[in-house]
Amino acid sequence: xxxxxxxIVRHSITVGASQETAFxxxxxxxxxxxxxxxxxxxxxxxxxxxEQREGGRWYERDVxxxxxxxxxxxxxxxxxxxxxxxxxxxxxxxxxxxLTEVEVRFVPEGPDRTRVELEHRxxxxxxxxxxxxxxxxxxxxxxxxxxxxxxxxxxPA
Amino acid sequence: MNAYHQAGxxxxxxxxxxxxxxxxxxxxxxxxxLARELPISRPAVSQHLKVLKDAxxxxxxxxxxxxxxxxxxxAVEALREYFEVFWGQxxxxxxxxxxxxxxxxxxxxx
Numbered sequence: 001x002x003x004x005x006x007x008i009v010r011h012s013i014t015v016g017a018s019q020e021t022a023f024x025x026x027x028x029x030x031x032x033x034x035x036x037x038x039x040x041x042x043x044x045x046x047x048x049x050x051e052q053r054e055g056g057r058w059y060e061r062d063v064x065x066x067x068x069x070x071x072x073x074x075x076x077x078x079x080x081x082x083x084x085x086x087x088x089x090x091x092x093x094x095x096x097x098x099l100t101e102v103e104v105r106f107v108p109e110g111p112d113r114t115r116v117e118l119e120h121r122x123x124x125x126x127x128x129x130x131x132x133x134x135x136x137x138x139x140x141x142x143x144x145x146x147x148x149x150x151x152x153x154x155x156p157a
Numbered sequence: 158m159n160a161y162h163q164a165g166x167x168x169x170x171x172x173x174x175x176x177x178x179x180x181x182x183x184x185x186x187x188x189x190x191l192a193r194e195l196p197i198s199r200p201a202v203s204q205h206l207k208v209l210k211d212a213x214x215x216x217x218x219x220x221x222x223x224x225x226x227x228x229x230x231x232a233v234e235a236l237r238e239y240f241e242v243f244w245g246q247x248x249x250x251x252x253x254x255x256x257x258x259x260x261x262x263x264x265x266x267x
């Protein structure tokens with residue numbers, strides 16, 4: 001069996017915001033920070049949406065009105081923990097049969113300081129492309145988290 | 158040049174950030190308002206504002222549920238003083254070299 005560690009990407013960032021604000025910005029404020037260039041639909045993103053409940057959808061609505069699924073909310077534990085299903089293939093298309101998980105933990109370090117830890121796991125679901133996708137996510141998440149941190153501090157939900 | 162000037166000048170070295178800074182110097186604005194006025198996305202505005210904020214050029218305050226940004230007058234004053242000193246030195250140096258052109262010989266063999 002391949003060790004699970006090989007199929008995991010971890011990153012964290014510390015934001016100047018309370019745990020509640022960080023969680024709210026990540027979820028209800030999703031559209032305020034999700035990078036506009038990260039979309040899978042053919043058109044530009046009008047809105048990036050993360051529905052605030054277990055079983056909720058995670059998707060993009062494009063300027064042409066179409067919607068593209070990204071995954072769903074697996075665990076909803078405000079304001080400390082969130083697990084999302086990322087169900088986008090290596091060809092950047094939604095596949096309901098593909099399951100990778102993104103767990104996000106919000107760890108308070110002070111009244112206005114929160115460490116946000118992100119773990120993208122089950123990447124061996126990509127089969128032969130596992131190593132390649134791990135590199136993609138390993139290089140992609142830090143920039144996304146930087147954008148999130150900027151929003152949590154300048155444009156909080 | 159102290160670290161404060163350095164951060165401020167670097168933050169204003171980007172044309173989009175200068176545009177945001179200029180707009181904020183006219184009136185306080187929220188992130189969403191800036192994103193509507195500018196040809197960049199709200200996440201991008203947020204990232205630029207964070208740089209300006211970290212450089213001490215702008216600050217924010219809550220207005221209802223929003224957070225509104227404005228230029229920090231003290232930071233602007235500090236930058237103005239920096240440029241006054243800088244231009245004063247540059248003009249003095251120019252005047253000296255204009256008045257004594259012989260001082261302007263190449264120095265590479267010293």
